[in-house]
Structure formats: C-alpha cells, structure tokens
Amino acid sequence: MTHYWLMKSEPDAFSIDDLKRLKKSPWDGVRNYQARNFMKEMKEGDKVFFYHSSCSPSGIAGTAKVSKKAYPDHTSWDASSYYFDPKSTQDNPRWFMVDVEFVEKWPSILTLAELKQDSVLADMLLTKKGNRLSVMPITKDEWEYITVMLKK
DNA sequence: GCCAACGTTGGC
DNA sequence: GCCAACGTTGGC
Numbered sequence: 001m002t003h004y005w006l007m008k009s010e011p012d013a014f015s016i017d018d019l020k021r022l023k024k025s026p027w028d029g030v031r032n033y034q035a036r037n038f039m040k041e042m043k044e045g046d047k048v049f050f051y052h053s054s055c056s057p058s059g060i061a062g063t064a065k066v067s068k069k070a071y072p073d074h075t076s077w078d079a080s081s082y083y084f085d086p087k088s089t090q091d092n093p094r095w096f097m098v099d100v101e102f103v104e105k106w107p108s109i110l111t112l113a114e115l116k117q118d119s120v121l122a123d124m125l126l127t128k129k130g131n132r133l134s135v136m137p138i139t140k141d142e143w144e145y146i147t148v149m150l151k152k
Numbered sequence: 153g154c155c156a157a158c159g160t161t162g163g164c
Numbered sequence: 165g166c167c168a169a170c171g172t173t174g175g176c
Contacts, residue, residue: 008173008174010174032159032172032173033159034159053173053174053175054173054174054175055174056175056176058174058175112175129156129157130156130157130158131157131158131174132157132158132159132172132173132174133173134173153176154175154176155174155175155176156173156174156175157172157173157174158171158172158173159170159171159172159173160169160170160171160172161168161169161170161171162167162168162169162170163166163167163168163169164165164166164167
C-alpha cells in the first residue's frame with residue numbers, strides 16, 4: 001500500500017530543480033530521530049511532496065517518489081562530512097536515508113500561507129504551530145486535496 | 153536577524 | 165530520571 005509523505009529541503013542546498021536534473025538522489029543528512037523513523041517506514045513507490053523550507057516563499061514545490069527504501073546514511077561515517085556522527089558505526093548505524101526519484105515540478109509553489117489558510121488542512125502536521133519535522137506523513141485525503149488545490 | 157518552539161546533552 | 169543549558173529549525 002502506498003503511503004504519502006512530505007520532505008523538507010532548503011532549496012539553496014537541494015531543490016526540486018536539483019532533483020529534476022539528477023532524476024534520482026539519496027536523501028541524506030537527516031539527523032532527527034522522528035524523521036529517521038518515518039524514513040524507515042517508507043516503501044518503494046511511496047509518494048512524496050517536495051517542500052522548500054527556509055526560503056521565500058516556503059511551500060510545496062512538486063512531487064517525488066521513494067525509489068529505494070531506508071539504508072544506512074554513509075555520510076554519518078565520513079569524518080569530513082558536515083553530517084558526521086561519531087556515535088554512528090558500521091555495525092550499528094544510527095542514521096538512515098532513502099533514495100527519492102523526481103516525478104513532477106509544479107508550475108508554482110503552493111505556499112505555506114495558502115496551506116494554512118485552508119481549514120480543511122488545519123489538522124496537517126505541517127501547518128501546526130512549532131512543527132519542525134523535516135520528514136512527516138501525509139494522509140491520502142490530504143495528498144489528494146492538495147493535488148486538487150494546485151490545479152485550481 | 154530575531155526568536156519561538158522544539159530536541160539534545162550532560163551534570164547531578 | 166530530572167531539568168537547565170544549549171543547539172537547531174524555520175517562519176517571519
């Protein structure tokens with residue numbers, strides 16, 4: 001069964017255009033346990049909203065899909081990497097990543113402000129105050145509703 | 153750049 | 165196990 005997710009990235013570091021160009025990319029550098037646990041639940045073919053964060057405007061930029069399920073994030077073993085974590089070992093990897101594949105770039109960003117304005121989406125994790133999760137689940141209803149919003 | 157809201161760390 | 169101090173995220 002397909003599950004639905006939202007993944008945040010700062011477009012200065014990695015944007016929907018980067019993914020479009022590369023077609024497929026590892027989603028490395030997640031260093032939050034809740035986000036990691038969600039990635040471990042991902043299955044190949046799961047659908048992903050690609051969210052641009054810490055930019056203007058912040059919002060959903062397009063869609064992607066999971067092309068490889070969770071495997072150890074090797075950047076946690078690389079002492080020269082920004083994402084290095086000495087507590088993550090080969091025998092007992094602490095951090096994981098998935099591969100995502102480009103699906104679609106939307107004609108415009110569906111902004112956080114627009115998402116917040118919609119009462120139907122009031123229960124979304126994303127629009128809740130103080131939510132900083134970089135990987136979060138989306139319900140099927142939310143996925144379909146947001147997809148329709150875009151086409152208006 | 154500010155700062156609220158979290159998450160993590162480490163002393164006790 | 166508590167909790168203060170510190171670090172990070174991310175909208176504004």
